Amino acid sequence: MRVHDVSLTIRADMPTWPGEAGPLIAPLKRMARGDSSNVSLVTFGDHTGTHVDPPVHFIDGSPGIDRVPVDALVGPCQVVAFTGDDHISGTWLDGAGLARGTERVLFKTRNSERWRDPATPFDKDFIALDETAAHWLVRAGVRLVGIDYLSIEPFGSGKIGHPVHIALLRANVVIVEGLDLHDVEPGGYELVCGPLKFQDGTGSPARVFLIER
Ligand SMILES: [Zn+2]
Structure with missing residues (x-):
């Protein structure tokens, strides 16, 4: 069994969505200063x-x-490679060979190459899903969909009301963003995705593992 950690390292200089501050990690206790332990105060956007x-x-x-739903966060998962330069569409998914009954899909695109240097600044020219892809996935009964950049839908979609997020979230499809898939081959895995349990939280960083058996 091999476990692939496909989560980004949380660090002060990581790229964040425009207008959102990066994480701040401040020392509360430091043994080097005579404290009994090392403890930090961490502040970050969710x-x-x-x-x-x-x-x-x-x-x-x-x-x-x-x-x-925790049963959507854990279970069999397909990593699907998308090599195009446009956004992923329903028409493309028609030919992607996704097996009927697939419940979890992660898209590995050229975005993942950016994570080789984790301090690469935010780039709005990332690959995402278009609205037809979102509806395709909902119709197919997918319960979790992930992408290897900071949004599942193209930059600037606020102007048109974020139709990709709305279509997926309205159907209770779990969205995972910011995956680092550069070291992972397309294929079948067991997914374990653990967001923090903030009460009524509007999002959460997650540790995400792909288990290869
Ligand atoms: Zn998000």
């Missing part, structure tokens, strides 16, 4: 690094991160 979007991220009054 969509920092590898993270999960719960329905309340875009649908007011809907479940927060503490109510994301």
Whole structure:
């Protein structure tokens, strides 16, 4: 058995969404200063690094991160390679060969190459899903979908009301963003995704493992 850690390391100089501050890690106790232990105070946006979007991220009054179904977060998963330069569409998914009944899908795109240097600044020109892909995945019964950059939908989608997020979250599909798949081959794995349990949380960083048996 091999375990692939596909989460980003949380560090002060990591790229964040424009307008969101990066994580701050401040010492509370340090043994080097005579304290009994090492403890830090950490401050970060709840969509920092590898993270999960719960329905309340875009649908007011809907479940927060503490109510994301845990059985969607753990189980068989397909890593699908997308080598195009455009966004992933329903038409492309028609030919992607995804087996019927697939419940968890992670898209490995050229975005993952950016994570080779974890301090590479945010780049709005990333590959994402278009609205037809979101509807395709909902119709196929997918319960979790992940992407290897900081949003599942193209940059600037706020102008058109974030239709990809809305379509997925309305159907209770769990969205995982900010995956680092550069070292992972396409294929079948067991997924373990553990967002923190913030009460009514609007998102949470997650540690994500792909288990290869
Ligand atoms: Zn997010």
